[in-house]
Amino acid sequence: MDRDESENGREDMLIDGQKQGNVSVPREFNVNYLKLYYAKLFPYADMFKWMSYGNDGKHPACDQSYFGRREFSFTLENDIYLRYQSFNNVLQLENSIKEKCPFKIDIGPVYSVDPAKKNAYAQSGDNVFTPVERELIFDIDITDYDDVRYCCSGADVCLECWPLMTVAIKVIDTALRDDFGFNHILWVYSGRRGVHCWVCDGKARRLTNEQRAAVADYFRVYKGNENSSKKVSLTGPALHPFLVRSYSEVLERFFETKLLPSQNIFSTEDRYEKILEMIPDKTATSELRGKWQTKKGSKEDINVVRWEQLKNTLQSGKYKAQGLRRCVEEIVFSFTYPRLDMEVSRHMNHLLKAPFCVHPKTGHVCVPIDPNHCDEFDPTAVPTLLQLFEELNIGGTRAEDDNEWDRTSLGQPISFFRSSFLQPLLKSCKEEMESSYKAKLQQSKSPLSW
Amino acid sequence: MEIVKPQWKKPPPSANDVVSTLPLYRSAPPLEVRLEDFELYAIDRLRVLKGVSDGLSRGKRPEEMEKLVNDLWKANMRHPLPSEVTNKDIISHFVLRLVYCRTEELRKWFLSNEIALFRYRFRLLSPEAQRLLMAEFDLPYKPVTTAEFEGVKEKLHLVARSTGQLKPTASDAIFYKVPFEEVPELVAGRRVFICKGYAYVAMNQVVSLVVTQFRGLLSKALVLTNRKWTSTIREEEKDRLTPIVETLCTSYLGPDYSQPKEFAEVSIKDIDQVAKSSFPLCMRHLFEKLREDHHLKHGGRMQLGLFLKGVGLKLDDALAFWKAEFSQKVGAERFDKEYAYSIRHNYGREGKRTDYTPYSCQKIISSTPGVGDHHGCPYRHFSEENLRAALSRMGVNSGALENVMDKVRNRHYQLACTLTFESIHGLSYDAGINHPNQYFSDSQKFFKSKNNPSGQGEPLDARSPI
Numbered sequence A: 001m002d003r004d005e006s007e008n009g010r011e012d013m014l015i016d017g018q019k020q021g022n023v024s025v026p027r028e029f030n031v032n033y034l035k036l037y038y039a040k041l042f043p044y045a046d047m048f049k050w051m052s053y054g055n056d057g058k059h060p061a062c063d064q065s066y067f068g069r070r071e072f073s074f075t076l077e078n079d080i081y082l083r084y085q086s087f088n089n090v091l092q093l094e095n096s097i098k099e100k101c102p103f104k105i106d107i108g109p110v111y112s113v114d115p116a117k118k119n120a121y122a123q124s125g126d127n128v129f130t131p132v133e134r135e136l137i138f139d140i141d142i143t144d145y146d147d148v149r150y151c152c153s154g155a156d157v158c159l160e161c162w163p164l165m166t167v168a169i170k171v172i173d174t175a176l177r178d179d180f181g182f183n184h185i186l187w188v189y190s191g192r193r194g195v196h197c198w199v200c201d202g203k204a205r206r207l208t209n210e211q212r213a214a215v216a217d218y219f220r221v222y223k224g225n226e227n228s229s230k231k232v233s234l235t236g237p238a239l240h241p242f243l244v245r246s247y248s249e250v251l252e253r254f255f256e257t258k259l260l261p262s263q264n265i266f267s268t269e270d271r272y273e274k275i276l277e278m279i280p281d282k283t284a285t286s287e288l289r290g291k292w293q294t295k296k297g298s299k300e301d302i303n304v305v306r307w308e309q310l311k312n313t314l315q316s317g318k319y320k321a322q323g324l325r326r327c328v329e330e331i332v333f334s335f336t337y338p339r340l341d342m343e344v345s346r347h348m349n350h351l352l353k354a355p356f357c358v359h360p361k362t363g364h365v366c367v368p369i370d371p372n373h374c375d376e377f378d379p380t381a382v383p384t385l386l387q388l389f390e391e392l393n394i395g396g397t398r399a400e401d402d403n404e405w406d407r408t409s410l411g412q413p414i415s416f417f418r419s420s421f422l423q424p425l426l427k428s429c430k431e432e433m434e435s436s437y438k439a440k441l442q443q444s445k446s447p448l449s450w
Numbered sequence B: 001m002e003i004v005k006p007q008w009k010k011p012p013p014s015a016n017d018v019v020s021t022l023p024l025y026r027s028a029p030p031l032e033v034r035l036e037d038f039e040l041y042a043i044d045r046l047r048v049l050k051g052v053s054d055g056l057s058r059g060k061r062p063e064e065m066e067k068l069v070n071d072l073w074k075a076n077m078r079h080p081l082p083s084e085v086t087n088k089d090i091i092s093h094f095v096l097r098l099v100y101c102r103t104e105e106l107r108k109w110f111l112s113n114e115i116a117l118f119r120y121r122f123r124l125l126s127p128e129a130q131r132l133l134m135a136e137f138d139l140p141y142k143p144v145t146t147a148e149f150e151g152v153k154e155k156l157h158l159v160a161r162s163t164g165q166l167k168p169t170a171s172d173a174i175f176y177k178v179p180f181e182e183v184p185e186l187v188a189g190r191r192v193f194i195c196k197g198y199a200y201v202a203m204n205q206v207v208s209l210v211v212t213q214f215r216g217l218l219s220k221a222l223v224l225t226n227r228k229w230t231s232t233i234r235e236e237e238k239d240r241l242t243p244i245v246e247t248l249c250t251s252y253l254g255p256d257y258s259q260p261k262e263f264a265e266v267s268i269k270d271i272d273q274v275a276k277s278s279f280p281l282c283m284r285h286l287f288e289k290l291r292e293d294h295h296l297k298h299g300g301r302m303q304l305g306l307f308l309k310g311v312g313l314k315l316d317d318a319l320a321f322w323k324a325e326f327s328q329k330v331g332a333e334r335f336d337k338e339y340a341y342s343i344r345h346n347y348g349r350e351g352k353r354t355d356y357t358p359y360s361c362q363k364i365i366s367s368t369p370g371v372g373d374h375h376g377c378p379y380r381h382f383s384e385e386n387l388r389a390a391l392s393r394m395g396v397n398s399g400a401l402e403n404v405m406d407k408v409r410n411r412h413y414q415l416a417c418t419l420t421f422e423s424i425h426g427l428s429y430d431a432g433i434n435h436p437n438q439y440f441s442d443s444q445k446f447f448k449s450k451n452n453p454s455g456q457g458e459p460l461d462a463r464s465p466i
């Protein structure tokens, strides 16, 4: 289950309760809107097409059981949690969602057998019931950045701290494409405080747990120890090309031009002390502290000034030999490098919230994010249930047609989903199917010709 | 191997098979094996694998693992006849394959430790032997051409430097371009340059490639062996091999502590004192709870009772000890009626009269204590808060405590216990704790030698390799 609602669910409610006083249900979300959303707007056909990966066609290589072996799980209004739901076709999926009106839909792996019948198989002995395919997924959550943002904390997000997510998308997306060679990548707003990533290439879906863990570890620079002041440790005389690229193309510029002034990370003693703790040299830190304790009036942003001083000090000839130069990079990485929830990516059977769900606390629809224009994505402007409800009503009594969403603000996200993700994906699924079918035919023919 | 039915026997190796010092175990050897060798060889290899497993969970670095594997192999896999050495290697592997093919969990354990063993044995080979072995795998990878090398040279240099290696040059460095998923450990450590799905693997990293191949080979073989086992071998060999196979994987290789002989018996009057000084946390906790509540549920009575038997508490003393506590809660009469039986049972004086063996760590860790139970492994079953409190009460200092908690978080419960042992006794304990009674007896040895510094005393088990 993805952490977004499970582990922190209770905390969420507390935060909301405090914020919104007596109003227990946010205005943007209620069951009736959700019912209407599932009745008129949820893109069942697209989800089915996606999750079928071409197996819903007529090609002889299609695996007709494929979609039916996928686990869905529903969280209902009263927190009832239904796992191992499965559907043989789009109609079953649609009917079930409409009937149960889940507050959250999670997507699990494709199993070796129909997950709904898992108990029957469990009795038959050995591990017949096992995950066989699963998108490579990533979950990045702004709550994991609480020590580097001063504008918000917990589940709250604003336009000052959201760019941390944007940076994460850029770094991870580039590496997934350029390093790992993946092409079919879907980024989705999690509806409140983070982003999800679905890597859907055939090769990605068939990775073993060990291989998934390897990819996740490739991305890891955090030691993850609460008790150490140094969260990032970049050892060795040089950085790996992936880190070099992330640093020079994304992190450094973001840190210096955006994060530094917007989060005021050097503005008070508390804050700059946290940074000084990352420098393992007493002389250097006391030199800097000396400069910063007496405030000099300057027109320039104090954060920018102090950062320049820190860089100059550490990179000056004095400390160069002691390897303090790497400290500058470590500080930038600490503040900006993507913080992934490793466990989500490591295992095939981790569930992740489906795109186009609606977050019950915010009413936001989990819409796709275009990684090429992720700077323009504004989480506060994502369509909400209330907004969609009103847009549908304004449309009034127009004849029903398939494209209800075209007259709502869901039209753009859905057409983006189709044109830049779904269509290229299905095209390559078809090609892959064709070529593996040919190879198989070839194989089965060859013994005959001998 | 002749010991099983002939259909299991594979065709003999063809003439052009490369003989290298590290066998790939592609097919069962056409050898005759004596039944006792069958078991003894397997146990020797199992000691190696358990040692490897301990080393891995202790987080030993590659160089340390290399040394460990070398030591373990020398200690256990030698044979007086030089001609038998390779046979022992092969036979023991195939016997354990049979033992460990039978469930997913066993296969997983065997696979990961055999692979680690293979990895470090490969690293110990001469470059020439390594090259031969690579040829035997017939790896489908072509070296990167000079032209291509020039294109990515900068990146390769960077990776080499980032991992603290020397600059590769076109002449002395051969790189293979390999799908990244085939070298997960190199990817995980960012020890290769990756571009468009391909990892550039340097010649000195090919061990990863070879290991991946070996893993594929072994993992498939285990599934096949499992099929043969369930379909034929188990039934055909039910009077001969099957009993051996079925007990080997659960055999705990250390002493079983069912017969306390190393030490003078512990008497009731000393028990509080030794509990404080030498009980591992799991037993200390049960002991304290028993003193506090004058009661323990069944799981706790078994775990503590058998441990005390191993410690050297005689049956009569055990009865008196348990009675003294339980009668305060349930009365002496009820104790005699309901509880005394099972204590005698533990000592083999009732029922089947089998001598019950004290629980090993493995058994305790995998137990599932419920509400009101106090047995189990505290490192696994306590909340972090309770564990911290209990460890401080034991006298673990705060620095060591963090290390213990770190092991706990990574689910290395026995290591956590080992670190606790080290912290309390102020020594390094390489053997690792595998049994509560081992903890006890080595703790006692430690205190005895401390109180008697002139006498040599018995060495700690820790000093011997396994």
Ligand SMILES: [Zn+2]
Binding pocket: A149, A151, A152, A156, A157, A158, A159, A160, A161, A162
């Ligand atoms: Zn904010």
